[in-house]
Amino acid sequence: MSEPAGSARFAARAGSDLRRELLVESWPELGLVAANGPADPSPELVVVDGAVTRLDGRAAADFDVIDRFLVAHGLDLAVAEEAMALPDERLARMLVDVDVPRDELVRLARGLTPAKLARVAGMLDPVELMMALKKLRARRDPGNQAHVTNLKESPALLAADAAEAARRGFDELETTVGVARYAPLNALALLVGSQTGRPGVMTQCAVEERRNLELAIRGLVTYAETLSVYGTEPVFADGDDTPWSKAFLASAYASRGVKVRFTSGTGSEALMGFAQGHSMLYLESRCVSIVRAAGAQGVQNGSISCVALVLAVPGGTRAILAENVLAAWLDLEVASGNDAISSHSAIRKTAKLMGQFLPGTDFVTSGYSVMPRSDNTFGGGNYDADDIDEWLTIQRDWQVDGGIDPVAEGEVLRVRERAARAVQAVFAELGLPSVTDAEVAVATSGHSSRDMPDRDRAADVEAADELLARGVSALDVALALDRRGFVEVAEAVVGMLRQRIAADYLQTAAVIEPDGLVRSAVNDPNAYLGPGTGYRLEGERWELLQALPHVVDPRQLASTNGEIRAIVDTHETARRGDDATEVVVALGPAFGDELRETINGLPHGEVLDAVLEGVREAGGSPRLVRIRRAADVAFIAHDGAVLSGSGIALGLQSKGTAVIHRADLQPLDNLELFGMSPLYTLESYRAMGRNAAGYALGRRVGPVPTELDNFARAKLIVLTTLLHAREAAAVVPGAPAVELARSS
Amino acid sequence: MAFDPVTDYPLGRRRPELVRTPSGTPLEAVTLDAAREGRLVASDMRATAETLRLQAEVARAAGRAQLAEGLERAAELTGLDDDELLAVYTALRPSRSTAAELEEWAARLDNRGAGRNAAFVREALGAYRERSLLADV
Numbered sequence: 001m002s003e004p005a006g007s008a009r010f011a012a013r014a015g016s017d018l019r020r021e022l023l024v025e026s027w028p029e030l031g032l033v034a035a036n037g038p039a040d041p042s043p044e045l046v047v048v049d050g051a052v053t054r055l056d057g058r059a060a061a062d063f064d065v066i067d068r069f070l071v072a073h074g075l076d077l078a079v080a081e082e083a084m085a086l087p088d089e090r091l092a093r094m095l096v097d098v099d100v101p102r103d104e105l106v107r108l109a110r111g112l113t114p115a116k117l118a119r120v121a122g123m124l125d126p127v128e129l130m131m132a133l134k135k136l137r138a139r140r141d142p143g144n145q146a147h148v149t150n151l152k153e154s155p156a157l158l159a160a161d162a163a164e165a166a167r168r169g170f171d172e173l174e175t176t177v178g179v180a181r182y183a184p185l186n187a188l189a190l191l192v193g194s195q196t197g198r199p200g201v202m203t204q205c206a207v208e209e210r211r212n213l214e215l216a217i218r219g220l221v222t223y224a225e226t227l228s229v230y231g232t233e234p235v236f237a238d239g240d241d242t243p244w245s246k247a248f249l250a251s252a253y254a255s256r257g258v259k260v261r262f263t264s265g266t267g268s269e270a271l272m273g274f275a276q277g278h279s280m281l282y283l284e285s286r287c288v289s290i291v292r293a294a295g296a297q298g299v300q301n302g303s304i305s306c307v308a309l310v311l312a313v314p315g316g317t318r319a320i321l322a323e324n325v326l327a328a329w330l331d332l333e334v335a336s337g338n339d340a341i342s343s344h345s346a347i348r349k350t351a352k353l354m355g356q357f358l359p360g361t362d363f364v365t366s367g368y369s370v371m372p373r374s375d376n377t378f379g380g381g382n383y384d385a386d387d388i389d390e391w392l393t394i395q396r397d398w399q400v401d402g403g404i405d406p407v408a409e410g411e412v413l414r415v416r417e418r419a420a421r422a423v424q425a426v427f428a429e430l431g432l433p434s435v436t437d438a439e440v441a442v443a444t445s446g447h448s449s450r451d452m453p454d455r456d457r458a459a460d461v462e463a464a465d466e467l468l469a470r471g472v473s474a475l476d477v478a479l480a481l482d483r484r485g486f487v488e489v490a491e492a493v494v495g496m497l498r499q500r501i502a503a504d505y506l507q508t509a510a511v512i513e514p515d516g517l518v519r520s521a522v523n524d525p526n527a528y529l530g531p532g533t534g535y536r537l538e539g540e541r542w543e544l545l546q547a548l549p550h551v552v553d554p555r556q557l558a559s560t561n562g563e564i565r566a567i568v569d570t571h572e573t574a575r576r577g578d579d580a581t582e583v584v585v586a587l588g589p590a591f592g593d594e595l596r597e598t599i600n601g602l603p604h605g606e607v608l609d610a611v612l613e614g615v616r617e618a619g620g621s622p623r624l625v626r627i628r629r630a631a632d633v634a635f636i637a638h639d640g641a642v643l644s645g646s647g648i649a650l651g652l653q654s655k656g657t658a659v660i661h662r663a664d665l666q667p668l669d670n671l672e673l674f675g676m677s678p679l680y681t682l683e684s685y686r687a688m689g690r691n692a693a694g695y696a697l698g699r700r701v702g703p704v705p706t707e708l709d710n711f712a713r714a715k716l717i718v719l720t721t722l723l724h725a726r727e728a729a730a731v732v733p734g735a736p737a738v739e740l741a742r743s744s
Numbered sequence: 745m746a747f748d749p750v751t752d753y754p755l756g757r758r759r760p761e762l763v764r765t766p767s768g769t770p771l772e773a774v775t776l777d778a779a780r781e782g783r784l785v786a787s788d789m790r791a792t793a794e795t796l797r798l799q800a801e802v803a804r805a806a807g808r809a810q811l812a813e814g815l816e817r818a819a820e821l822t823g824l825d826d827d828e829l830l831a832v833y834t835a836l837r838p839s840r841s842t843a844a845e846l847e848e849w850a851a852r853l854d855n856r857g858a859g860r861n862a863a864f865v866r867e868a869l870g871a872y873r874e875r876s877l878l879a880d881v
Contacts, residue, residue: 068871073810106807209833213826219789233875237838242877244868245836247814248861252829254818257791295814331808473786479779487776494776501771502756502763503791503799506815508808518754522806 017344024312031275031283034266034310034319035122039277043116045084047077056115064233066286069243070114074293080111088116092123095132095329098530102135106331117329118285121322126355129321134359135528136328138298138521139509140535142360144403145335146170147367148190150375153182153460154452155427156420156435156443157371159193163419164412165370166197168388169405171511172223172335174367176206178377181461183207184468185432187220189423191477191496192489196419199492200512202259202505206378209249216256219474219497222505223259225300225335225366229290230264231283234274247294257500259510261298261335262291266316266323267306280310284323292330297508299327300366302337302356305379311342311352321355328361333509333521339367339380349382350394357394357402360535362509364402372448385447395545401537406548417444422486429480430472433459557722566743567592567605574625574737577645583620583692584649585611586627586640587740589730591654598656599677599719602685608742610682611650614689620646620696622689624742627651628735631727634668637661639737646696650688655723656680660692671695672703678712747798749805755798766792766822793819813860820858832861836868838877843869845879 013019026033041057052071053060063071086108094100094108109117124132146165150157158175165173173194175186187205194201202222205215215221227246230236236243250260264287266280275283284301291299303310303320310316320337327334336356343349356364365383368391373381383391388404395402420443424435433456442451474493482490495516499505505512510520528534537545568587577584585608592604608624615622625643627636637651637659647663648671656677659670674680674688687704694701713720752759756771763771765788769778778784791799800815821829835841835849846869853862872878 063874065871065875065877068874072867072871073813076809103807210826210830213829217790217826218786237877240837242836242838242868242872244864244871245833245838248817248836248864249833251814251817251861252821252833254796254815255821255824255829292810295810295812295817297808297811471786473789475779475784475786475789478776482776482780491776494774494779497789498756498771498774500789501765501774501791501795502754502760503795504754504756506796506799506818507753507802508806508811517757520754522753522802 018348020344021308022312026313028279029277031270031278031280032313033279034313034315035118035279035281035322037277037279037282040118040279040282041115043084043113043119045075045080045113047080050077052077056113065236065242066231066233066290070286070289070293072293073247074289075113076110078111079107083108083111084113084116088120088123091120095120095124095135095325096128098135098528101529102526105136105329109329109331114285114289115282117289117326118279118282121285121326121329122281124322124325126318126321129318129325130355130359132325133321133328133356133361134534135526136325137359137361137526138328138331138333139362139511139519140524140526141519142401142403142535143171143363143511144169144368145172145174145363145366146370147339147376147378147380148173148175148193148370149377150371150449150452151178151377152449152452152454153178153186153457154439154443154449154455155185155189155423156439157446157449157452158186158189159196159419159423160416160443161371162190162193162203163197163415166194166201167405167412167415168370168407169198169403170201170368170370171403172202172204172363174204174206174225176377179457179461180207180211181464183211183215183464184220185460185464187215188426188467188477191220191474191493192423192426192481193419195492195496196422196486196489197415199495199514200516202512213252213256214468216253216258218472219500221258222496222500223261224253225261225263227260227262227296228264229262229287229294230269230272231278231286232269232274232276235269235272238272238274243290243294250294250296254506257503259505260296261300261333262294262296263300263304264288264291265301265304265306265337266319267303267309271306271309281319281322285326288323288327288330288332291327292332296332297506297510298333298335298362300335300337301327302366304337304366305340307337307340307342311348317352317355320352324356324361331508333362335363335366336361338365338382339378341373341380341382358398358400360401368404374450375448389548389550392545392548396548399537399542401535401541401545405544408549413444420444422481422489425484425486426477426480429483430467430476432463432467554718554722557719567608568624568626568740569743570626571739571741574643574739576643577623579621579645581619581621581696582623582645583615583689583696584623584625584640584644585615586625586636586643586649586651586737588633588636588651588653588727589626589628589631589732590727591626591652594726594730595654595723598654598680599716599723600656600680602656602680602682604654606682607652607656607685610685611652611689612742614686615693617686618690618693618697620693624740625737626740627737628732631724631731633657633659634661634670637670638663638665638667641665643737644696648692648696650692654727655720658685658688660688660695662695674704674706676706676709676712678716679707679709747801749798749801753802755795762798763795764792766790791822793822796822817860817864820861823856823858832865836865839879842879842881843873846872
């Protein structure tokens, strides 16, 4: 007996993009378990004489470096007893209860241990997690961050992309380097581009600490989010840090005016081999607890670069959302991932995104690739330049603010060119290798760095070293811009210097408005307390997010074309015919009158001629009438059939839909329905005419072969609606049908 | 007028007169015109320890004790140059320093008026000793 053949459908699915990814069962010993791991400790906090003696399953003598740091800086013992005594379920319900304010939850979180936090968040289902995240976000308005990089490290292209990102409303822009020595040039291009696009946008250049401090002290960058923390001691040590070293570094950055955000995320401990048998969510709970204890204002979490690993295990997407919730609960700003590529499958990727997109986070992505992902040197590009229309459309669909503004093509080209010109001017003023006009042109309108002219990279890195050696700072950049006539950009760069001096943006979840006003969780806190409160996408902002460049005015569509010559002449009221070979061709109220072509663009005159020819070819005698009382194709056809000597009629709606009907049938029944009007040609209409005649003459008739396009409805339903509205508008209630003649 | 950490944020907008550069230039004098006239110096374009302490007050008043402590440590660190900062950071990395070396850093920080950071280093020393994160002598 031979093996049964495999299923062709299984084979087709096995070849899909989704199946390029490996899904695995949980394996808790390796940390391959999303949440609620069997070896996760039970929440525990024992305080004796003001000293913590047990924490989450460990005695003080066994505390690792993370436990010790949390005991020293993380736990607020003044609230711990009260908070830890609350049952898990009670806390979980408080997280989703709109009547429990954020402040109260944040107060309690100060006294909760990592195991308690993880267990409570682990109780929530996805919709509850979204509700909790919506409530707990630190800043009132959601925002977004962009990645700005390119493979050639082209300064003109970096500046143009930065400007577009700023103009599109991103609050922060992050770049990095392929070659470390490029850092000052990339930071410079980002500063100039960002301030050209929209004053106040903050920038960072993800590089090694010494370089980063140097860029910060020069005023070339304003934030950093490269401080990684991990949930187990061995992984922390492998990362060559401890909570104390990372917390010190955070203060060092802040002393240089750098807004500091840590990085953590589920999956990193498993990936690095030391998850110690714990679930991803529990370890991430330890991470975000460290972040707050270290005095950072926020965290980028949501698995970040390990996202594909977390999605490989059951419940991964939910665990990632839960970790965002934990960070927000701990009163941290959250840049919620969605930057690294999470899946090959667009469906799966977007399903995951909704967890952050719908509730809104301080930064919905911690790096939306404003350029094509082929230029994303972070290895990111989960969403990229080519996806912007989709992102904007989903914002419009859900009436949700995902932090990206629609901008018309002309305006995008304008800011891109202005930024490329500005960086060209700064390079010239500072004696850097020149940026050519050709580079400016391609940076303005090209698709990716593949289109960019090559630069002398050796000369660029040499100039970058020299730039640092000369001590060039943001002040020099402002003066260079000013001398070359980019006064408004120079003002914006000086504005950023003022921000560094006032340091307001070091507060939690701070972003800077174009007029220099800093908005953070201090002066613009999220106070969501249910419907009607908190941030709502309404008013001018909603108007803006509706007005996508490719949205059209329906009033401009489906208007009568220029043709004015009549195609039919109207005669007297129609009467019932007595010719047994007669086929009535019954036209809709607007056919060949208010409307002049089908949805497929066929002129009504030609459609009519094709039908009449078809009827005659098959031996029938066509008679033209117009049905005035109804716009529905079934009634048009049935009214026609009642008038027909043979009892057969072909009804034609203006948009091209047709029905062959017989007088003795119920109106909503039919002999043949031709509902795929977008696909019909004149030959189709001729075939319909032939078939109608066939029925009239009592022949055996095979149905007209029709094609099927299941996307036709998605593509054309708006136009269908508009055309039908005009047909319906031409209806004269109760009016009898009238005889027509084809105009000569 | 006394500083009110609840109502005076953002400082740059609400209390600009309280904000100066390290050399004493008032925030509102940091303008493009001043730059054109050569009245601004790049190394002066930064927050002072005093400003960071005001921000720490703002954070504390908003219920963010750890952020406030971090900003207070940052205020102390404004007096250190980049090399010193990175040297302390490196010393705090795992298994880089002996107990004596960390104690030496703490003492130096104390001498630089960075008492909070000194205490922070000593606290790390205690934890590292328990967790074998000190360098071999």
